[in-house]
Amino acid sequence: MSSAKTGAENHFSGGNQDLQEDTEHERTGMLVGTEATTKQTWKFFSNVSRKVDGCASAAATAIVTTAFADAYKEMKRRGVKIRSVTDITKDNLEHCKTLMQFSEVRHITHLNANFGVSETEYIVAPTMKDGQPLPKLIYSNSKEMIEQQQNIFDIFWNKATPAEQRIQEIEEGREEEFFQVINNSETAAEIYLNLVKSINSSALLLLPSSKALVREYKLGVLNHLIQVSKTMHSQDIRITCPIDDKNIQIVRTLNEQAPNIKILNNTINLATKIFIVNDDTLFRVELRDLEADTFSNAFGFALYSNSKPTVNTFRSLFELVWHSYETSEKLLQADKVQREFINIAAHELRTPIVPILNLSELMYSKIKELQQEKIGEQGEGGELKQQQNELLEVAEIILRNANRLYQLTEDILDVTRIESHTLKLRKEKFDLNDEISNIVETFGKQIAKTTGNIKVTYEPANKDSRFALVEGDKRRIAQVVSNLLNNAIKFTREGAITVSPRISKRIDIDSMRGEEETTELIVAVNDTGSGIDPELMPRLFTKFATQSHQGTGLGLFISKSIIEAHGGRIWAENNKDQYNNAGHNGATFYFTLPVADR
């Protein structure tokens, strides 16, 4: 307990030794020697009337709770409000618990300051070694000094964590929670790289731009990740970032060198990078420049924490992003597989039809040509003619069935596209009436060659409907018109087939937008055929619904899908008030399409 006292050090700076007796004036000075410092500290505690705040290093806590235990007991008895901030460690845990009997206690890691401040005085112990009595002490009752010291204490107090939490961490063997803001890019890069080296179970990295992956590569993060992925047995290393031309090569390298690292494309729009290591540490960087070339140029500031709630929140965010992009990736993959399948199926089905179709056409026309030449030479009749007729009939049957096979292949491919939602429309603005009148003309010519009993005509219903601009896939809409005409021809033996477009206004009542007027084109294909079997009517537009022995029953299903994909409707009805010679009243098919703005 002895201490060297030499000359001036034994006195207050003002030269007044009898400090305790003189409290009238403001004084600030240093006391030297354990006796003097101990007495002054006791005096300080006994002078406290309402509240006192103390700050002690880990080592000093032992002195507080042993040498000054009675002073604290006494203060508590007087009802003094005591607040203490200290560095709670494994070694001083019991002393801290004792302190908590008298005082509210909080914790700051590595705190190395020893002072006390009451409403009227403050004391500071500038040096303090492992539980040794105080060799020196600064005392002041200066108002300004007290205020300043109080302010310092309040800052510490507000930053500190409750002692109970810290004690629980120590007792459960958990690491202490920290939450650090880093403004320096070099420090951040160092922490980042050390974190990558510390991976032992998992690493989740969310990057907001393709360039970010390039920066991580330059910084050496990816190299470390590759090394870690090779040494860890059960690991979960996942990276999600936008993938494009800028980083595709790096992604390929990662895939080759570290197949255990999962990489997922995202299109996320954030200016933040999230890195979660071993499920217990978060390193989050706010970026000031997403497209910068280097880590330091992109860096804004970083948050580094092992706070459980914080880490869990960001982990959940990562998982949410990961799963949503993983799902969309799977859907894209499924779509790709489906498209590839359709493409291969299309190629393989169509290829053998080419020679069958083209050569049967050729064979048919050559036999016909030959027949005409021979007839010219030998006249009509006879065995040769009969053989040629038979040959022509055979060629005709092959040709007809080649066409049917061709049509069936295209229909089946269309149905596959529709059902796999891969039917793509190539929309353009065009005058549908032009298209319809061309198709009608072609059909009219064809029908005139085969039968003289049916007339196919095009009759716009009103003047307005002579020009009908629609936005759609020309080929697909033509396919619908041709299909409806083919059907009409198939079921009409005599009479007329009329295609008549008409412009119509339609009022839609929408609960959100109220009444809305739209202009649409209604195309009617009317025939005088046998009409639609009422039993078939409800499933007329479903697959394989047919009352013909020739058809596949796919045409109307495809037509409906095409029209609906254009925002239109399609329906059919049996005619009521027209009878042809055969006693049929025929049927009318309608479809609508929205009229496009010019």
Place this chain on the structure above:
Amino acid sequence: MGEKLVRWKRSTTSHDHNKNNYQVLLVDDEPDIIYSIRKVLETNGFVVDPYTDPTLALSNFRPKLYDLILLDIKMPKMNGLDLYEQIMRIDPNAKVCFLTASELFYEEYRKLEAHPRLNKAYFIQKPVPSKELINRIKEILQS
């Protein structure tokens, strides 16, 4: 392939009245397709130079020799789009038309292969009825 083609060549004389002197380079890896399309074309007066091997077609290719080049897309050794690119380097003014049994993803072709010149008109889907094929080819030749 040779046998069939030689046989056909002999019989083309009956179609001489159709002759239009258009020279067509036809490349498709399927000999039966080469045979059918060639027959359709020759019946309509075209002079056809057929190849089942795209690399051979390329090594024999000379600029300004053909009025039209008909290419299949899906071929082993070299696909039709690559062949198109190579031909364009030799003869930028060549008229090329794709005749394919695959799905026609024009937009994708244009984007992926960076062929902005390619448009719908230059893709014909196989199978195609003979008349339509001839009409489409004539349209392209006149464009």
